[in-house]
Amino acid sequence: MLKVSVISSAELVKDWELWGKTAIAVDVLRATTTIVAAFDAGCTECYPATSPDEARAMRRGLGDGALLGGERKAQPLEGFDLGNSPLEYTADRVAGRQLVITTSNGTAAIRRTGRARIGLIASLRNARATAEAAWTLQRDLVILCAGTGGRFSLEDTVGAGMIVDYLLKTARQRLALNDLATAAHDLCNLYGHRLLELLQLSAHGQYLVRLGHGADLEFCARANVSRLVPVYAAGVIRPGPVAP
Amino acid sequence: MLKVSVISSAELVKDWELWGKTAIAVDVLRATTTIVAAFDAGCTECYPATSPDEARAMRRGLGDGALLGGERKAQPLEGFDLGNSPLEYTADRVAGRQLVITTSNGTAAIRRTGRARIGLIASLRNARATAEAAWTLQRDLVILCAGTGGRFSLEDTVGAGMIVDYLLKTARQRLALNDLATAAHDLCNLYGHRLLELLQLSAHGQYLVRLGHGADLEFCARANVSRLVPVYAAGVIRPGPVAP
Numbered sequence: 001m002l003k004v005s006v007i008s009s010a011e012l013v014k015d016w017e018l019w020g021k022t023a024i025a026v027d028v029l030r031a032t033t034t035i036v037a038a039f040d041a042g043c044t045e046c047y048p049a050t051s052p053d054e055a056r057a058m059r060r061g062l063g064d065g066a067l068l069g070g071e072r073k074a075q076p077l078e079g080f081d082l083g084n085s086p087l088e089y090t091a092d093r094v095a096g097r098q099l100v101i102t103t104s105n106g107t108a109a110i111r112r113t114g115r116a117r118i119g120l121i122a123s124l125r126n127a128r129a130t131a132e133a134a135w136t137l138q139r140d141l142v143i144l145c146a147g148t149g150g151r152f153s154l155e156d157t158v159g160a161g162m163i164v165d166y167l168l169k170t171a172r173q174r175l176a177l178n179d180l181a182t183a184a185h186d187l188c189n190l191y192g193h194r195l196l197e198l199l200q201l202s203a204h205g206q207y208l209v210r211l212g213h214g215a216d217l218e219f220c221a222r223a224n225v226s227r228l229v230p231v232y233a234a235g236v237i238r239p240g241p242v243a244p
Numbered sequence: 245m246l247k248v249s250v251i252s253s254a255e256l257v258k259d260w261e262l263w264g265k266t267a268i269a270v271d272v273l274r275a276t277t278t279i280v281a282a283f284d285a286g287c288t289e290c291y292p293a294t295s296p297d298e299a300r301a302m303r304r305g306l307g308d309g310a311l312l313g314g315e316r317k318a319q320p321l322e323g324f325d326l327g328n329s330p331l332e333y334t335a336d337r338v339a340g341r342q343l344v345i346t347t348s349n350g351t352a353a354i355r356r357t358g359r360a361r362i363g364l365i366a367s368l369r370n371a372r373a374t375a376e377a378a379w380t381l382q383r384d385l386v387i388l389c390a391g392t393g394g395r396f397s398l399e400d401t402v403g404a405g406m407i408v409d410y411l412l413k414t415a416r417q418r419l420a421l422n423d424l425a426t427a428a429h430d431l432c433n434l435y436g437h438r439l440l441e442l443l444q445l446s447a448h449g450q451y452l453v454r455l456g457h458g459a460d461l462e463f464c465a466r467a468n469v470s471r472l473v474p475v476y477a478a479g480v481i482r483p484g485p486v487a488p
Binding site: 007008012148150151152153154157178179180182183186187190201202203204 | 251252256392394395396397398401422423424426427430431434445446447448
């Protein structure tokens with residue numbers, strides 16, 4: 001029986017729980033949404049860094065053609081080309097470019113997927129496409145919510161729940177869900193048709209609105225508008241394809 | 245505005261997050277249910293120990309009149325008087341007796357409440373009584389789910405949600421819920437009227453059924469049948485009263 005686990009914060013997962021599996025990183029507000037947006041806008045490669053200093057070092061390695069993006073406390077970083085608003089990642093900024101990105105929770109979750117057989121990057125915007133790709137792979141699945149400061153976040157859990165929902169509807173056999181996968185599916189049923197309201201209800205969404213990023217919430221809330229499934233392997237995220 | 249936070253696993257909370265607040269430990273399957281049952285059956289005091297060795301040492305300190313109870317991997321421990329099934333904690337075994345108890349997740353969560361201004365012990369059986377007591381105290385509230393091995397557990401989250409539900413219905417002002425408190429309330433609305441089914445759906449409930457403890461689930465699922473609100477302070481749990 002295929003196992004589907006949702007983990008509330010990537011740092012809670014042990015490496016051995018990922019070995020041989022498919023892992024999906026979810027950070028709806030906003031890292032994984034931003035990365036999907038960057039690839040949709042023609043970005044060629046994205047390097048996730050766990051700290052601003054590591055990001056600067058990576059950019060030095062890649063050369064001046066590479067862009068530097070990200071945030072701490074949802075604020076842009078000094079000397080960076082871009083913040084963490086997906087709205088900044090337009091074709092005229094990122095098409096044909098490499099990107100180095102560092103965010104408070106999301107990039108650590110993405111790096112953690114590197115311990116799995118394959119790591120995928122999901123947001124509400126590409127949840128369906130990611131679920132389809134994960135189903136094709138037919139391996140046990142661990143969905144790593146980025147969470148906020150090590151804690152449960154509502155929007156990432158609902159994003160995970162959208163993937164669980166697709167798998168439950170597609171699988172002909174039963175799936176073995178962990179408790180948070182069950183709850184994520186329940187919460188997806190509750191919030192799946194009012195995602196903007198969900199983001200406005202979430203603690204991090206409210207924080208972003210206070211900082212003037214309300215428009216980001218509208219962008220992040222649009223479900224299944226992208227068919228891209230970014231893949232993380234050997235330190236780099238590429239815009240697919242997902243190969244078994 | 246009164247803050248109400250739910251934490252998926254007690255080990256994720258920082259000490260400073262508890263200072264001056266009311267903390268409630270919830271371990272529906274089965275530690276906090278068992279402790280409430282023990283007090284309902286006339287137990288006088290309960291000492292939560294974090295390891296079997298510490299429990300044995302505590303009992304030596306208390307003398308032979310004290311009972312030793314608990315589990316690891318839901319199994320009874322060698323040389324202990326009682327396991328962790330609430331059904332064992334009958335008046336003829338525990339009335340008038342002191343108890344030392346150690347369990348895999350629950351007793352650690354209880355000990356953690358000792359960093360708060362006051363620590364309370366809740367299960368489904370005394371959720372309403374605990375919520376009423378917590379409301380009387382009028383302090384910011386942190387509900388510590390025991391979880392399972394550091395992870396989200398469905399039944400503890402719904403137990404927390406029952407407390408949140410009471411507070412939302414009683415408070416005339418708005419409450420500041422963290423994301424997991426919002427989700428716990430949603431899950432309480434979904435499962436509150438089918439609690440036995442909930443426990444049978446949860447991973448730890450299924451594990452207990454496989455071990456032959458199905459009757460425990462029925463006992464643990466009965467909501468609001470106890471008016472007791474055990475209080476943890478200075479290393480000891482007593483069967484109330486809750487004093488501000």
